[in-house]
Amino acid sequence: MIRGRRPAGEKACPAEGAEQVTDGARSPFVVNSARVWATVACLVVSTSLAGQERSAADIKSSDGLHHARGELVAPVFEGWFRDETGSLMLSFGYFNRNFEQELDIAIGPDNKIEPGPADQGQPTHFVPRRQWGAFAVPVSKEVERRLLAGKKTVTWTLRANNQTVTIPANIGPSYAIDALKEPTVGNTPPVLRFEGAPASGTGPLGAKTSIKAVAGTPVTVKFSVADDKRTLPQKRDPGVKLTWARYRGAGAVTIADATKSVDGNGEASVTATFAEPGDYVLRVEAMDTEIHDFHCCWSNGYIHASIAARK
Structure with missing residues (x-):
């Protein structure tokens, strides 16, 4: 309270x-x-x-x-x-x-x-x-x-x-929210699939992958984005905007060479350097609308990273 x-x-x-x-x-x-x-x-x-x-x-x-x-x-x-x-x-x-x-x-x-x-x-x-x-x-x-x-x-x-x-x-x-389908034009969230992951994901529950790396050594993660490119008539088609942030883990993370947007369907990647050993999660929000209206349409992607100490 x-x-x-x-x-x-x-x-x-x-x-x-x-x-x-x-x-x-x-x-x-x-x-x-x-x-x-x-x-x-x-x-x-x-x-x-x-x-x-x-x-x-x-x-x-x-x-x-x-x-x-x-x-x-x-x-x-x-x-x-x-x-x-x-x-x-x-x-x-x-x-x-x-x-x-x-x-x-x-x-x-x-x-x-x-x-x-x-x-x-x-x-x-x-x-x-x-x-x-x-x-x-x-x-x-x-x-x-x-x-x-x-x-x-x-x-x-x-x-x-x-x-x-x-x-x-x-x-x-x-x-009740329309997280998986916008009700007027039928827009759906982008579908994300990380390279090597067994399944794709969409919407708030999202897609996941796991990686291992060493502290101080950059690691690159690739994934695909698929979108239906439907948008409300009064809005421009913004493509799929990708926003990155640290989601878990207390150590500093440097995010570089991150794909900022994809025009509908395409490949994306991010390079991350973890300063300290430990367990981390990075989150990417893949959003195909200009604002968070109707609570649709965006998808979460989670990179679970296990980081070992430098030898």
């Missing part, structure tokens, strides 16, 4: 959406999504001065509201969808309110998904600002039945800079 003293004169957030940021004790089902977003926006503003003191160095000189560091990282429930087998998928992203600070939050009490194991594929490295649909959590039929009965819900908890936020999943109709 977000905690902190409200600055003098500031109005309280509307009660109607208060359960969107909660400790999971109450049922989180909300009908009016516009009201929810208004409440979330209010929460974001109302916590800007809560908690720890900020130094002048933490605030950008160009705008006193732009904090370079020290702010919270809020998990975001994007919505739910069903895959081609009918299985329920929960899509999550996050909002790192810092403009410069990147945070590493290990799996455990400060970064957990419940019920079930704390580790359900969520990131542990958080880059600044809003990251949409970074991962999806498959839900078993048993858990889905509990969700529908209103007795349990899936939650994601993050604690960053001494501020904790828990977001509940909501599988009511207001949170």
Whole structure:
């Protein structure tokens, strides 16, 4: 739960959406999504001065509201969808309110998904600002039945800079999203397939591959992109834009020679150098629309890297 003293004169957030940021004790089902977003926006503003003191160095000189560091990282429930087998998928992203600070939050009490194991594929490295649909959590039929009965819900908890936020999943109709097919022109997310991987992937659940490398030695990963090139009439065809980020791993990663875009169908690659040994994950977002509208259409690609020490 977000905690902190409200600055003098500031109005309280509307009660109607208060359960969107909660400790999971109450049922989180909300009908009016516009009201929810208004409440979330209010929460974001109302916590800007809560908690720890900020130094002048933490605030950008160009705008006193732009904090370079020290702010919270809020998990975001994007919505739910069903895959081609009918299985329920929960899509999550996050909002790192810092403009410069990147945070590493290990799996455990400060970064957990419940019920079930704390580790359900969520990131542990958080880059600044809003990251949409970074991962999806498959839900078993048993858990889905509990969700529908209103007795349990899936939650994601993050604690960053001494501020904790828990977001509940909501599988009511207001949170159904079109993650695998845009409803007006039938656009679908790009299909990704990593070289040597046994299967392709698409949408928030995405495609995966595993590599091994040595710290300090560049390694190149290749993959293919296939897209249907459908777009809304009023929008230009942007092709497939590829955006790279470290998703897991505490050591520095240098990303070079990364393909930035593909015109429909084509080959892509990225070269990464890992500074320290350990386990890492890199994420690529392959997006074929200009903005994240309808929560479609983009696909995640995950490179799981096992990095050995230099000999």
